[in-house]
Amino acid sequence: MNKLINKKKKVQLHRYSKEDKVLVAVDCIIFGFDKEGLKILLIKRDFEPKKGEWSLMGGFLKRQETLNDAANRVLKKLTGLEEVYMEQLLSYSEIDRDPEERTLSVAFFALINIANYDLKLNKENAAQWFSLAEAPTPIFDHQQMINEALVTLKRKALSKPIGFELLPNKFTMRQLQNLYESILSQKLDKRNFISKINALKILTRLEEKDKSTSKKGAYLYQFDEEKYHLKKEDGFSFRI
Amino acid sequence: MNKLINKKKKVQLHRYSKEDKVLVAVDCIIFGFDKEGLKILLIKRDFEPKKGEWSLMGGFLKRQETLNDAANRVLKKLTGLEEVYMEQLLSYSEIDRDPEERTLSVAFFALINIANYDLKLNKENAAQWFSLAEAPTPIFDHQQMINEALVTLKRKALSKPIGFELLPNKFTMRQLQNLYESILSQKLDKRNFISKINALKILTRLEEKDKSTSKKGAYLYQFDEEKYHLKKEDGFSFRI
DNA sequence: TCAAAAGTGTTCACCGTACACCCATGG
DNA sequence: CCATGGGTGTACGGTGAACACTTTTGA
Numbered sequence: 001m002n003k004l005i006n007k008k009k010k011v012q013l014h015r016y017s018k019e020d021k022v023l024v025a026v027d028c029i030i031f032g033f034d035k036e037g038l039k040i041l042l043i044k045r046d047f048e049p050k051k052g053e054w055s056l057m058g059g060f061l062k063r064q065e066t067l068n069d070a071a072n073r074v075l076k077k078l079t080g081l082e083e084v085y086m087e088q089l090l091s092y093s094e095i096d097r098d099p100e101e102r103t104l105s106v107a108f109f110a111l112i113n114i115a116n117y118d119l120k121l122n123k124e125n126a127a128q129w130f131s132l133a134e135a136p137t138p139i140f141d142h143q144q145m146i147n148e149a150l151v152t153l154k155r156k157a158l159s160k161p162i163g164f165e166l167l168p169n170k171f172t173m174r175q176l177q178n179l180y181e182s183i184l185s186q187k188l189d190k191r192n193f194i195s196k197i198n199a200l201k202i203l204t205r206l207e208e209k210d211k212s213t214s215k216k217g218a219y220l221y222q223f224d225e226e227k228y229h230l231k232k233e234d235g236f237s238f239r240i
Numbered sequence: 241m242n243k244l245i246n247k248k249k250k251v252q253l254h255r256y257s258k259e260d261k262v263l264v265a266v267d268c269i270i271f272g273f274d275k276e277g278l279k280i281l282l283i284k285r286d287f288e289p290k291k292g293e294w295s296l297m298g299g300f301l302k303r304q305e306t307l308n309d310a311a312n313r314v315l316k317k318l319t320g321l322e323e324v325y326m327e328q329l330l331s332y333s334e335i336d337r338d339p340e341e342r343t344l345s346v347a348f349f350a351l352i353n354i355a356n357y358d359l360k361l362n363k364e365n366a367a368q369w370f371s372l373a374e375a376p377t378p379i380f381d382h383q384q385m386i387n388e389a390l391v392t393l394k395r396k397a398l399s400k401p402i403g404f405e406l407l408p409n410k411f412t413m414r415q416l417q418n419l420y421e422s423i424l425s426q427k428l429d430k431r432n433f434i435s436k437i438n439a440l441k442i443l444t445r446l447e448e449k450d451k452s453t454s455k456k457g458a459y460l461y462q463f464d465e466e467k468y469h470l471k472k473e474d475g476f477s478f479r480i
Numbered sequence: 481t482c483a484a485a486a487g488t489g490t491t492c493a494c495c496g497t498a499c500a501c502c503c504a505t506g507g
Numbered sequence: 508c509c510a511t512g513g514g515t516g517t518a519c520g521g522t523g524a525a526c527a528c529t530t531t532t533g534a
Contacts, residue, residue: 015340016263061262093307190515191500213511213513216511216512217504218512218514429526431487434487451533456487457486457532458485482533483532484531488528490527491526497520502515503513505512
């Protein structure tokens with residue numbers, strides 16, 4: 001802490017002191033998934049400018065935190081969740097992207113399981129899940145961030161197994177397939193999908209069945225977390 | 241311009257004014273290619289801290305420019321080149337990454353044709369091309385940036401045609417194959433490589449031959465720029 | 481004439497894709 | 508008993524990978 005104070009005092013003496021400083025924000029594109037498909041979490045902004053409009057959840061980078069720290073802080077404030085899968089995307093720097101003041105924003109994307117998300121928090125933050133097709137147009141360049149995040153999500157889904165972060169602990173093959181179909185915006189063949197997933201050997205089939213959607217009942221599966229993460233780090237072999 | 245001045249005057253009144261501001265830098269990972277293989281351009285830093293050590297070419301973001309503007313300005317200062325292929329990578333934000341002062345850095349990667357690069361500029365900027373294996377360890381987190389840029393470069397080479405930006409206007413198949421082998425760090429089969437490239441229909445074979453590396457001479461090729469860029473925007477079909 | 485690089489096709493294994501029927505059960 | 512979703516296998520075509528010989532010509 002003393003170190004930090006010393007740093008502050010020194011600011012005027014720094015060799016970089018003639019350089020401009022800017023506000024840096026993080027904005028989180030939060031994807032979730034439920035029986036209706038892929039969704040995104042937006043909040044109704046409660047401060048100016050653009051108060052009352054829909055926005056990604058964001059916050060300003062503080063002097064003593066990294067971008068990842070800031071993104072996790074923001075995500076925790078909105079969802080109460082920690083240790084969520086999150087990844088940095090691009091930075092956005094158009095001069096007037098925020099009409100209030102020049103702000104650089106670093107986009108992050110997060111995948112969360114909607115069931116883990118506490119609905120009470122929705123009210124505190126005026127947050128709401130939207131299906132992609134039905135989401136309102138958000139402020140600033142947030143729509144562009146979302147579009148670019150979707151491209152990244154599709155690319156990931158096509159080259160790596162995905163789903164662990166978005167699905168409940170136990171899920172049916174049909175749910176996993178629905179997730180892929182939502183992300184890719186296309187129908188997949190049931191038999192081919194299942195054999196590709198099985199070939200990865202990342203799932204454990206349980207004895208238990210989910211009878212909520214059929215009379216016969218569908219086997220529940222779990223990800224084998226270790227094998228799953230190994231596959232994710234692997235080469236580029238996986239293709240849906 | 242008046243608008244800018246007004247903005248500056250308003251700064252103290254801004255609703256965001258209690259937020260921290262930080263220095264933002266851009267750092268360019270500049271890849272080139274010549275007969276010895278894939279190379280990277282580093283400069284000998286001429287100011288403190290770390291004066292005299294090797295570094296990526298970088299600069300601070302100015303208030304009235306975007307990140308892309310800044311990266312292009314930096315690249316032009318170093319190479320004299322404009323309209324170079326450049327792409328934003330990730331941002332780096334560890335608190336002490338620059339010991340002088342808290343600085344956020346946004347990495348860019350650029351592909352340039354070494355032959356277009358003016359050697360005189362090398363001396364002005366104390367810049368030097370290094371083969372990847374022989375490059376000195378650069379300052380701060382620049383090695384991490386380079387490593388992550390290489391991953392991106394490999395991924396791109398595996399999914400899209402690449403080379404237009406790195407090769408001279410006219411080149412032989414062997415040169416193109418050498419480029420791919422450099423990027424991927426692996427030998428490729430000549431016959432398979434050529435048939436895959438030809439299948440893309442992005443090259444035009446000229447009548448002209450290059451006799452500098454063999455007695456028989458090798459046909460020179462040119463990229464068909466239009467078809468090349470179409471393929472680059474295409475789906476994910478290309479595989480080396 | 482020979483060394484050194486250029487140029488050219490075929491075969492095989494595997495993977496992606498298309499496709500259809502039976503099963504189990506609650507109502 | 509039947510409607511509804513669940514579960515399973517096979518055949519075909521295309522693509523990636525392995526592989527070797529002939530051509531050209533300057534030295």
